Amino acid sequence: MEEDEPELEAGLEAALELAPAVQAAIEQVFPSQDPLDRADFNAVEYINALFPTEQSLANIDEVVNKIRLKIRRLDDNIRTVVRGQTNVGQDGRQALEEAQKAIQQLFGKIKDIKDKAEKSEQMVKEITRDIKQLDHAKRHLTTSITTLNHLHMLAGGVDSLEAMTRRRQYGEVANLLQGVVNVLEHFNKYMGIPQIRQLSERVKAAQNELGQQILADFEEAFPSQGTKRTGGPSNVLRDACLVANVLDPRIKQEIIKKFIKQHLSEYLVLFQENQDVAWLDKIDRRYAWIKRQLVDYEEKYGRMFPAEWCMTERIAVEFCHVTRAELSKIMRTRAKEIEVKLLLFAIQRTTNFEGLLAKRFSGCTLTDGTVQKKPEVPPPSTNPFLEDETGAEADEIVMEKSDTDKPKKPKVPDNPFHGIVSKCFEPHLYVYIESQDKNLGELIDRFVADFKAQGPPKPNVDEGGAVLPSCADLFVYYKKCMVQCSQLSTGEPMIALTTIFQKYLREYAWKILSGNLPKTTSSSGGLTITSLLKEKEGSEVAKFTLEELCLICSILSTAEYCLATTQQLEEKLKEKVDASLMERINLTGEMDTFSVVISNSIQLLVQDLDAACDPALTAMSKMQWQNVEHVGDQSPYVTSVILHIKQNVPIIRDNLASTRKYFTQFCIKFANSFIPKFINHLFKCKPISMVGAEQLLLDTHSLKMVLLDLPSIGSQVVRKAPASYTKIVVKGMTRAEMILKVVMAPHEPPVVFVDNYIKLLADCSTDTFQKILDMKGLKRSEQSSMLDLFRLRLPAPPPGGDSAGSLSLSAPTPEQESSRIRKLEKLIKKRL
Secondary structure (H helix, E strand, C coil): CCCHHHHHHHHHHHHCCCCHHHHHHHHHHCCCCCHHHCCCCCHHHHHHHHCCCCHHHHHHHHHHHHHHHHHHHHHHHHHHHHHHCCCHHHHHHHHHHHHHHHHHHHHHHHHHHHHHHHHHHHHHHHHHHHHHHHHHHHHHHHHHHHHHHHHHHHHHHHHHHHHHHHHCCHHHHHHHHHHHHHHHHCCHHHCCCHHHHHHHHHHHHHHHHHHHHHHHHHHHHCCCCCCCCCCCCCHHHHHHHHHHHHCCHHHHHHHHHHHHHHHCHHHHHHCCCCCHHHCHHHHHHHHHHHHHHHHHHHHHHCCCCCHHHCHHHHHHHHHHHHHHHHHHHHHHHCHHHCCHHHHHHHHHHHHHHHHHHHHHCCCCCCCCCCCCCCCCCCCCCCCCCCCCCCCCHHHCCCCCHHHHHCCCCCCCCCCCCCCCCHHHHHHHCHHHHHHHHHHHHHHHHHHHHHHHHHCCCCCCCCCCCCCCHHHHHHHHHHHHHHHHHHHHCCCHHHHHHHHHHHHHHHHHHHHHHHHHCCCCCCCCCCCCHHHHHHCCCCCCCCCCCHHHHHHHHHHHHHHHHHHHHHHHHHHHHHHHCCHHHHHHCCCHHHHHHHHHHHHHHHHHHHHHHHHHHHHHHHHHHHCCHHHCCCCCCCCHHHHHHHHHHHHHHHHHHHHCCCCHHHHHHHHHHHHHHHHHHHHHHHHHCCCCCHHHHHHHHHHHHHHHHHHHCHHHCCCCCCCCCCHHHHHHHHHHHHHHHHHHHHHHCCCCCHHHHHHHHHHHHCCCCHHHHHHHHHHHCCCHHHHHHHHHHHHHHCCCCCCCCCHHHHHHHHCCCHHHHHHHHHHHHHHHHHHC
């Protein structure tokens, strides 16, 4: 037994080990913080936690008693639970048996209810069987009576229809035929019965006979042969039209076709191709003839045809189709005789007639199948008959600049007759296009001759740069041509006219604008210090005269106006042309041409001022800077540069007052041109003494202040210079100041000098460093050692980055440089 005890204990311990899922469920149901309840309970750790030190062993008896008490309570709880489960199985079986008995009783009751329900249903069916039979009999009897009545009506109606047809009683036939057709529809499912099928065939035969009879009556009343109408309106024909409404639609179409053909037969004879009245110069007679015919029709036949047939409109529409075909044929035959004035006259009269049709008729017959030749649906892009004819649109001579920001929406056409006749002129609109080409060529030549005769515009700085008047004249003519052509056609002729516009926009840009820009002439020579000292204020140094500067500014303003107006012209053309052709209208190339003129004008202004400053910069580079003994006021070359700036810039600014953004571009381009040139001439000043470098630094600061004030120099209204311009000036002139500071720095020790150069200039180019050494006047041997040291001291560029960009981060800020300049000025004053 003693040997089995360890095995029993091991078995008990193994039985107490629960699966992880079971253990997790127990912890979820009975959460506990007691270490004894944990699955990974460790007795040694638990005892160590209870007795961490030797002193804690003093209360071991108390701890043991608590554990024994807890064990005793657990035993009592387990015993109570086990005893409570003794009778659970027996109670469960008893409850199950009771449930089964209750289910059997419930099933029996449900079966009884079902049996009773079936018996009740059978009883109800037996009661209502006779009632259902009576209902079916009543329904069938009602249907039979109704069908018999319909059959009686159909048989009587067919007999009456045949009799009335023979007597030509169309008034009664019209009402009777519609009723017979409606009754016959009820017998569609009985067509298998021979008698019904026979009645249906009799109705169809009567309809065919009526159709042929009515056509014969109209043929007799309105014979197709000859030009005179022997017949006339009658009540019989009026009632026949009512019958035709009920018959096959082809009968109605045939009546309309024959009547209109007979009605227009006289027109085809009077306006034959070989007649004098058929030509375009007498096109008014065609429209006068149809007006008289329509009035005559209303008086004689207006009541004969039903109003819903719209016979007046149908006659007018067919006349339009015939006229269009006849005009197309005669214009193809006599194409060489078509002149611009004659063509425009014919188109104007035709469009007026189409407008008259739109006021008189709704256009409901244009999509009707009775019309043989359907006119083309007017395009959804524009309507030349809205306000163009009255000249309201012509009042908008030159599109306003503010309109460029507004969305353009195509006009909705309200004239359904647009183009129904005038489309025939479209193949011959090349005559109009060629005429406009010739007129625009003559207009450009006149502009060139007027410019040569009148000369450049007079300076007028009070009103800003004047736009050349020829520009407005050109776009006025463009507007007139566009409106006129849109009235003629919104298709390919508009594309051809756009091509002509493009041609003469380019010619205007090159002949009038670029062709009249003053030409630059190269001249050599420079200014000496003596000549600079003798230079007086107001002396003319710039290559361009005041008139030439004003002319350049005027051409620039004109090009800017043309650029904006060309963009608006493109939008207007897209409004006028068909939606399918909008993509073919593109004036981007012409707008680019005007942009080139603007760029060239700005470049000329920059070159002029730049060239005026060249002699002063040349004089600066030829001065003996190593012999300068003291620092004084700004040098004469600085005074010369400032003088030229004050002479040119106010004139340019006043003449570009209407185009402020281009004056800003001029300032930026001049700064980008002058500052690098100034630095290049600065490198030519060698050798330089310490005092000479201080004088150059003072001059550089003076130029920097003038350049910063360049946009508002000489102006009573001081404006803050644009940030983009200020950034360029500060960056460029700060580099020039840093160059001079490096030159002023002692070259001993060399390491300090090289590090100071890298810090101030942030330029890793050996060429620039070589130029600095030349300005300091070092010998070649010293320069060689300096260059080797410079290459060694260059910082390694960061991976994937630009070395120049990394070095530029250490460059001083403009605020720091301004404080250094102030310190230098104080030092100069002390020495003086």
